[in-house]
Amino acid sequence: MEFKLNIGAPDTEDRVLRMDAGVLYDVIIVGGGPAALTAAVYCMRKGVSTGLITMDFGGQLSDTSTVENYMGYSYITGVDLANKFKEQVRQFEIAIADGKKAVAIEDGTEKVVRLDDGSAFRARSLIITTGKSSRKLGVPGEIELTGRGVAYCAICDAPLFAGKRVVVVGGGNSGIESAIDLAKIAEHVTVVQFLPELTADRVLVDAFEAFTNTTTLYEHEVMEIVGTQTVESVKIRNRVTGDVSTHEVQGIFIEIGLDPNTVSVKGLLKLNEFGEIEVDCACRTNRPGIFAAGDVTSVPFKQIIIAAGEGAKAALSACEYILRES
Ligand SMILES: Cc1cc2nc3c(=O)[nH]c(=O)nc-3n(C[C@H](O)[C@H](O)[C@H](O)COP(=O)(O)OP(=O)(O)OC[C@H]3O[C@@H](n4cnc5c(N)ncnc54)[C@H](O)[C@@H]3O)c2cc1C
Structure with a gap:
């Protein structure tokens, strides 16, 4: 042949x-x-x-x-x-x-x-x-606001959030890599982690923890993404106390696998x-x-x-x- x-x-x-x-x-x-x-x-x-x-x-x-x-x-x-x-x-x-x-x-x-x-x-x-x-989070607002503040790829979309406040969902390698990329340019990055610790490789966690414009919420989960035209806030629940708080952000990166x-x-x-x-x-x-x-x-x-x-x-x-x- x-x-x-x-x-x-x-x-x-x-x-x-x-x-x-x-x-x-x-x-x-x-x-x-x-x-x-x-x-x-x-x-x-x-x-x-x-x-x-x-x-x-x-x-x-x-x-x-x-x-x-x-x-x-x-x-x-x-x-x-x-x-x-x-x-x-x-x-x-x-x-x-x-x-x-x-x-x-x-x-x-x-x-x-x-x-x-x-x-x-x-x-x-x-x-x-x-x-x-x-993987999708499956919370209200996710589908409606995808591409309008809801993102799944920091490499592709992080530059759109320069000077803005963002949430990253997920404390594994993808989540922490994204949080690092975003922390370099965003005003503030909040990492929402379901578990009591980050599961990313130590080298990534160390690099992430060197930033001063970040917060990590352990044992928390996103309940809802709110916005009319674009993302305006995210409702986050403390899985230990059950308290729900609203975080005003312009973007949310979903990195849960x-x-x-x-x-x-x-x-x-x-x-x-x-x-x-x-x-x-x-x-x-x-x-x-x-x-x-x-x-x-x-x-x-x-x-x-x-x-x-x-x-x-x-x-x-x-x-x-x-x-x-x-
Ligand atoms: C952020 C990130 C960083 C990574 N970094 C590394 C790294 O540094 N080193 C490394 O070795 N690996 C890395 N990986 C993993 C690596 O990219 C994957 O293991 C690899 O791409 C898998 O290749 P694949 O061909 O099996 O599938 P994929 O790359 O997922 O390709 C699947 C293809 O199938 C197409 N497709 C899907 N459904 C359909 C359908 N129904 N009809 C027609 N087409 C369809 C898609 O459009 C796509 O073209 C990384 C992954 C990610 C997400």
Whole structure:
């Protein structure tokens, strides 16, 4: 089998092959993060016809300020690393449907991926790499004020809060990293932590505690986010005394963890207690021909290098499956 490589060709949108509903692809990859993009390179190098369906390129990398633990780069921004991954994929004539969300996956004589725009694409095998997304607080005002003071990514949105008062919810690594970024520019940062202590790494806690414009509320929880056009205040409850206080702030960053993006495969693939897709050591799910890789799976340790490695493994497993089935 021949694979199509265009090293050196200009990386223009015009060259992108659009996915074709009339084609039965060997492999369709769902996702656009490190796992997906690595899987795409492996599939294309194996010469199998491949489609990539994704809402964006980069995934969580686009929310990461700097990466210092991806081999080959002692220091690189998340966006630059995502662009390098994307460039490497674009060397191949891979069919892409980007800006599209997979909403349902069907497994019959062939696999079908249905998208939010009503279109559907068919394949002999699938690789699911849909990663994780920020967990929601689930309090009144959160959805209504998202993008109007409610934020989930300090790297993306912290500059909007220069000189303002903000709340950060969560005392883990993401919460404290965000609080540090915000403390550098905001007037004041209040960290709301559910537990009696911060659970972030010591090095982060030390850096955070060096700021003088911060307050940490231990054993507290956010009850409501209040505002008409934008966030005006946040109601916070002391979990020990039950007292509720109102804090006038212009922003709230929610950093309480990530949930796996498995809506399209619910009821089809076996999930573990954390809602992650269960895979074996070859990235096989419980359905033959459907593979999964990266943060969306039960594989421990959610890191770029692990997602990329698992993406490679899933691609090789999918190629082996196609060979065996043909
Ligand atoms: C703030 C932050 C900092 C981090 N820093 C580091 C670090 O320094 N070093 C490190 O190794 N790791 C870091 N990580 C973790 C790392 O980013 C992840 O482990 C890695 O991105 C996981 O890759 P993935 O491809 O599995 O999933 P993701 O990166 O989550 O990508 C998932 C992709 O799937 C797409 N998608 C989701 N649902 C659908 C759907 N239904 N249809 C179509 N497409 C869909 C998304 O748009 C996205 O493109 C960090 C994460 C965060 C949030």
